[in-house]
Structure formats: C-alpha cells, structure tokens
Amino acid sequence: MHTSEQDPRNDSMDGSTADERNSCRARLFDARGRDAAVACGDLAAVELSDHRLLWVDLTNPSPSRLDEVWKALALPLAAKAEVGSARTTPCLRKAGEVFWVRVVAVSGNDGLALRGRVLTLVATRNAVVSMHDDPLPFVDALFDREAAGSDIGALSAESFVASLLDWHLVTYFDTVADFEIAIERLEVGILTERQRESLPELRRLRKAASRLRRMLAPHRAVFSALSRPDFRPREAAEADAHFAALDTRYERAMDMVENTRDLVVGSFELFTSQIALQTNDSMRLLSFIAVVVGLLAVIAGILGMNFDAPLFETQAAGFWTAVGAMALLATTAIALARHRGWF
Structure with missing residues (x-):
C-alpha cells in the first residue's frame, strides 16, 4: 500500500506548518477598497499609513509565532508577557503609544452551561492584534464578513478595538437572550403540572445568573478607563466618542445581566405561588x-x-x-x- 507523506511545498515560504498558518491570519484593510490578506510571515514588509489598518488574529499561537508577530510590529515586551500569562481577569494596560486590553467573552447553552473565553487585544498605530486560545465565533464572523472588502481601513486602531469590544459585549447580550428563553420554558413548566420537576432547573438558572454577573462585572474598570479622557489624551475625538459609546453599551449589558437575577426571583415567586395554590x-x-x-x-x-x-x-x-x-x-x-x- 502506498503511503503518502506531507509535501514540504505545502508549507509556506517562511517554514510554518499548516497548524501554525491556521492559528494566524492577517488582513490589511485599505480605505480605498484595496483590502488584502497578508501572510503572517510577511507582516514586517507591510507598509502602514493613516488610511490602512492591519488586523492580525492569533488562535492559540506558538511561542515562535508570537515572537514573529511581536518583532514584525515592534510591540512592547510588557504586552507579550501579559499575553503569555494564564490570567483571566479583565485588565487594561498601556506602554507609550501601545495599549492592550484583556476581556472575557461568554458562550453557553440555553443560558446555563456558561464558559468564559479570554480575548486579548493589542493596539498600536494602524495595527491591531487579537489573541485567544479557542476560536471565537464573533471574531470568525467579523473576519469572514470583512474579507470581501470594507471601509475598515478608515478606522483608527482605537476605533477598531472599540468595535471588537462591542462584539465581545454581544456575547453577553446573546447569552441573556438564551437565558430569557430558558426562563420562559421554566415558567411554562411551573404553570403546568410539573412544578416539582422545575425546582432543579430553577436552581441551575439561579447559579447561571450569578456566574454571568461575576463574569461581566470585573469589566467595569476596563470600559470606564477606556472612556476616560486621560487614557488617550492625544487621540482624535472619534475614538473618544467610540469608547464613550462602548462604556454606555457596557452599562446596558450590565443592567441586562443584573435583570437575569430578577427573572429567576420572579420565577421562584411564581413557583411558590403555584405550590401554595396546590x-x-x-x-x-x-x-x-x-x-x-x-x-x-x-x-x-x-x-x-x-x-x-x-x-x-x-x-x-x-x-x-x-x-x-x-x-x-x-x-x-x-x-x-x-x-x-x-x-
């Protein structure tokens, strides 16, 4: 039986394997509509300007790939150390013209099985690097959506970070929507003859509501700091407006997450009322x-x-x-x- 081996020519010219290429993807957005995919090995040769924005997305990158990206974009070592750490607490740091932010996106099933996914964004002039250990659906959706050409090149790195953080907040809005659907199903069960069966589900929803709040609440320091004028005092007013709108959107997300606890309490009151009627x-x-x-x-x-x-x-x-x-x-x-x- 003939056994085929991997053809070395399938590797990129910089010697990276298929897995390494899949873990790194880059796109250069041009305000004039000349967007183009960029090989991660060619990042150092990319010419950036005020009308061009480079986005590099890394999924569980290897140390060598991380070193390559950091060297190509001349990013500070402090940001690299923060990225390489196993910390999951949201934070915001700055070094000169470069800043990086770590947030936690949420994924779940029917608002119950919640899982946090860490996303780190590093922004320098006209370039943004996003890093995460696991694939993030909203990052993939945004990357694929803009692959056909867009006006993102007209954005600054700060405004593009604000856009990515807004997509991150969408994961909490989606989870709250799933949570509300689960509450509705629970209350239908409570109003039928299955009250006793609803108690374990009620307990799980109460636990999920608490966990969802614990995941989003630590982000308050990050979003409030981004919206303060002393964070990027010399940046354009557009970026300040985007960060201010982002902080407002965060507060709205926080209100919705806080409301999930009230929904559970309301369901519990309905449960106790039905038991009292019985x-x-x-x-x-x-x-x-x-x-x-x-x-x-x-x-x-x-x-x-x-x-x-x-x-x-x-x-x-x-x-x-x-x-x-x-x-x-x-x-x-x-x-x-x-x-x-x-x-």
Whole structure:
C-alpha cells in the first residue's frame, strides 16, 4: 500500500506548518477598497499609513509565532508577557503609544452551561492584534464578513478595538437572550403540572445568573478607563466618542445581566405561588372530606345511642335505610362541592 507523506511545498515560504498558518491570519484593510490578506510571515514588509489598518488574529499561537508577530510590529515586551500569562481577569494596560486590553467573552447553552473565553487585544498605530486560545465565533464572523472588502481601513486602531469590544459585549447580550428563553420554558413548566420537576432547573438558572454577573462585572474598570479622557489624551475625538459609546453599551449589558437575577426571583415567586395554590386545593379537599365524614359520624353516633325507639325495631330494614340515607347525604355533598368548584 502506498503511503503518502506531507509535501514540504505545502508549507509556506517562511517554514510554518499548516497548524501554525491556521492559528494566524492577517488582513490589511485599505480605505480605498484595496483590502488584502497578508501572510503572517510577511507582516514586517507591510507598509502602514493613516488610511490602512492591519488586523492580525492569533488562535492559540506558538511561542515562535508570537515572537514573529511581536518583532514584525515592534510591540512592547510588557504586552507579550501579559499575553503569555494564564490570567483571566479583565485588565487594561498601556506602554507609550501601545495599549492592550484583556476581556472575557461568554458562550453557553440555553443560558446555563456558561464558559468564559479570554480575548486579548493589542493596539498600536494602524495595527491591531487579537489573541485567544479557542476560536471565537464573533471574531470568525467579523473576519469572514470583512474579507470581501470594507471601509475598515478608515478606522483608527482605537476605533477598531472599540468595535471588537462591542462584539465581545454581544456575547453577553446573546447569552441573556438564551437565558430569557430558558426562563420562559421554566415558567411554562411551573404553570403546568410539573412544578416539582422545575425546582432543579430553577436552581441551575439561579447559579447561571450569578456566574454571568461575576463574569461581566470585573469589566467595569476596563470600559470606564477606556472612556476616560486621560487614557488617550492625544487621540482624535472619534475614538473618544467610540469608547464613550462602548462604556454606555457596557452599562446596558450590565443592567441586562443584573435583570437575569430578577427573572429567576420572579420565577421562584411564581413557583411558590403555584405550590401554595396546590396546597390550598389539597387543604380544601381534606377539609371537605373531614366535614362529610364528621357529619356521617354524628349520624352514626345518634343511631348508636342506647334507648328504645320505634326505628330500632325495624331491624335489618332500618339498618339499610340508615346506611342508604348516609350514602345519599355524602353523594349530595360531593355533588354540591363539585358544582361549586371546590375541588
């Protein structure tokens, strides 16, 4: 059997393997519509200007690939050390004209199985580098959407970072939407005959709401710092406006995340109300049974009194007459209760 080996010519001219090429992709956006894909090995040869923006996206890059990108774009070593760390706390740092920001995007299933994905953005003049260990759907969608040509080249690196951070916030909006759908399904179950089955789901939603808030809340320091005038005092007003709008959008996302806890509390109140209604129905039925049985017991007690009366001389006929009368009384009481809707 013939066994084929990988053709060395399939590797790029810079000697990178297929995996390394897949982990690094770059696109040069030109305001004049001359966008082009750029090989990561050719980043050093790219000429940047105020009307051109380079975006390099790295997915779990190797140390050698990271060194290559950092050297090609002349990025500070402090940013590289921050990227290489295993920290997941959102942060914002600056070194001269370069700044980098670390945020945590969220992915989940029906608002329950939440998972954080770290995204680090490094911005220098006319170039932005994005890094993440796992593929991010919104980054892939943005990269593919703009592959056919766009006006992104007219943006500054700061404004493009603001755009990426806004897409990052969209992951929280989407998760909240999934959470609301899960709440609606839960409340439908609560309003049916499956209240007891809804309690584990209610507990999981409460836990998910707390986790979602813990994931988004630490970003407040990042977005508020980006919107402050002392962060990039010499930048254009457009970038300041974009960061201010981004901070407003973050506050909106935070309000929606905070609202998820209220949704869970509302569902719990609905759950307790339904349980209380069921308890009331059960108690009303038990009270009715106690009244009917008590009435029959009173009649049986009267008939069991030790004194002579013509009724007791009827023997078997009187016994069955008394039993029939009590049965008729119980049946009438049950029919009346059903007619009134007591149970």
